[in-house]
Amino acid sequence: MSTLTKQDPFQLLLESAPSSFAPIRSQAKEVYLGLGLPALKEEEYKFTPITKKLDGKIKDFSPAAPIAISKDVIQSAVFEGFEGDILVFSNGKFLPELSSQPEGLRITALSEMESTPLGSIAKPEKDTFSALNLSSFADGIFIGVPKKQQVAKPVLLLSFNQAHSGQVIQPRVWIEVGDFSEVTFIDQSISLTEDSYFVNKVVEIKGGQNSHVNYYRLQNESTNAIEVSNIQTDIFQDSRFTSVNLSLSGDMVRNNLTLNLLGSNSEGNMYGVYLLNGKTHVDNHTNVDHTLPHAESNELYKGILADQSRGVFNGKIFVRQDAQKTNAFQQNNNILLSEDAIVNTKPQLEIWADDVKCSHGCTVGQLDEEALFYLKARGIDKTTATGLLLYAFAGEVLEKIEEESFRSYAISLIQDRLGSKF
Structure with a gap:
């Protein structure tokens, strides 16, 4: 309604x-x-x-x-x-x-x-x-x-x-x-301004047969910017699509990402990191739709939230009746650095086929105190040790960026934010 x-x-x-x-x-x-x-x-x-x-x-x-x-x-x-x-x-x-x-x-x-x-x-x-x-x-x-x-x-x-x-x-x-x-x-x-403008973005991507498409996105705008984006993709037989979405700043950000696997032997990968502080609110809504047999999807989103920030993850995987032999993986992991930070996570699977391998899950927790103590015991100060652990947590997603210059840039941005520059 x-x-x-x-x-x-x-x-x-x-x-x-x-x-x-x-x-x-x-x-x-x-x-x-x-x-x-x-x-x-x-x-x-x-x-x-x-x-x-x-x-x-x-x-x-x-x-x-x-x-x-x-x-x-x-x-x-x-x-x-x-x-x-x-x-x-x-x-x-x-x-x-x-x-x-x-x-x-x-x-x-x-x-x-x-x-x-x-x-x-x-x-x-x-x-x-x-x-x-x-x-x-x-x-x-x-x-x-x-x-x-x-x-x-x-x-x-x-x-x-x-x-x-x-x-x-x-x-x-x-x-x-x-x-x-x-x-x-x-x-x-x-x-280029701190005013409270609204971005309403739509990107449509069509990947032909046996095509390989990488789409990397960096959201690091003004803390007053409001944004809704719809990034929607169709891929076909023997094709591969990989998206990596990095959300670092904004007032309220809503990302709608949809990937339709419309051919056999197609592969879809959707990865993301949201590193939030202040009162930033980021909502990632993802949809992966398997329609034909022998297709694979991998989805991994990780969030680090501090202060009064809020993260939302709602990931849906649909496996249609004809999509036998589907492999689909989805995971959302979160670390809360503040008692006032909030995350709402809801991974979902809807399967109509009977010969598939599908899994999904989510975790919400705090920093590993034992690992932090281990690093501090070896002479690393708390701020640096915390940054190292958080970067290790986020690094699994950053490794998915194949373009070397952008991967290095993304790593430096996140290391600076986490205080683990080295």
């Missing part, structure tokens, strides 16, 4: 929507108006009161226009050791004049396309924020990887956000990877 506030806070956004893709937008708008914003007791948002958070910040949201970005700002934002192509975005809008052209890739603004499959993966009826984005996004980007294209260098999707309170940034990305192709994307957003 959903509800609309007395005056929908996104009315201005809907009224200012561009005319492109009018039929798709109109259908999505009807879906959004039918669903409304999540009610406080709605099961899918029970632990993340995003409607209350949005209502508390502003009553009327308007679209944020792109801002000027200098080459110096871009250069200073690129992490050390990165060697690849960079696609630059300002408040969700792609800036081709400041971006490189990845060799062999097709990069096109969505507004320049005659037709589009938008909404075919991130279906608007599945989430009201996906419907809101589809009905009112200003423009987006299509990234096409041709068949048999091995993209050797990673592609950095570098987004700069600078919006005032009451403004909405709505990125929209469609990625299509051809058969027998390989590519790595790094998705990084940078706040």
Whole structure:
């Protein structure tokens, strides 16, 4: 059951929507108006009161226009050791004049396309924020990887956000990877303001047969930023998709990640670390859908929570009747460093097949005092010892990042936060 506030806070956004893709937008708008914003007791948002958070910040949201970005700002934002192509975005809008052209890739603004499959993966009826984005996004980007294209260098999707309170940034990305192709994307957003803006992001990814796609994401924005993202992926026979999501900062962040395994011998991997302090609230909702036989999925999310932060993990694995010989693993582990930190975790399995290997589980605990005592007894001070143990806990996920420069950057960020730089 959903509800609309007395005056929908996104009315201005809907009224200012561009005319492109009018039929798709109109259908999505009807879906959004039918669903409304999540009610406080709605099961899918029970632990993340995003409607209350949005209502508390502003009553009327308007679209944020792109801002000027200098080459110096871009250069200073690129992490050390990165060697690849960079696609630059300002408040969700792609800036081709400041971006490189990845060799062999097709990069096109969505507004320049005659037709589009938008909404075919991130279906608007599945989430009201996906419907809101589809009905009112200003423009987006299509990234096409041709068949048999091995993209050797990673592609950095570098987004700069600078919006005032009451403004909405709505990125929209469609990625299509051809058969027998390989590519790595790094998705990084940078706040240029401390204002309380709202990001409503949708990324749709289609991986063709025998394709290999890596999608790494770093969330480390302003502590006042509110974000809902829908990252939805379809992969097909003999293909592999790996996502790693690192959430380090924000006010309230909701990540909806869906992976549909639509072919035999496909492999899906979903990993994540959320390292939270202050009053940051991060909610990871994941869905893995096995539809055909001989497919495998691996899912591991780890959380470290301090102060009054809150983490939510809700992971669902569906194994359809035809998906015999499925292997599916899901695990969520958490460490609480404060009595005021909270985590709500709910791993779920729904299985209709009878010849499968599936497991799921979760843990919530505190730091191992015996291990801490062991390190201190060997002359390591408490702060460093604590950081070493916490990094060891998170490191299992960081090892899943194959792109060396980004892995090193992620490690340094987390080590700095944990006080274990060495």
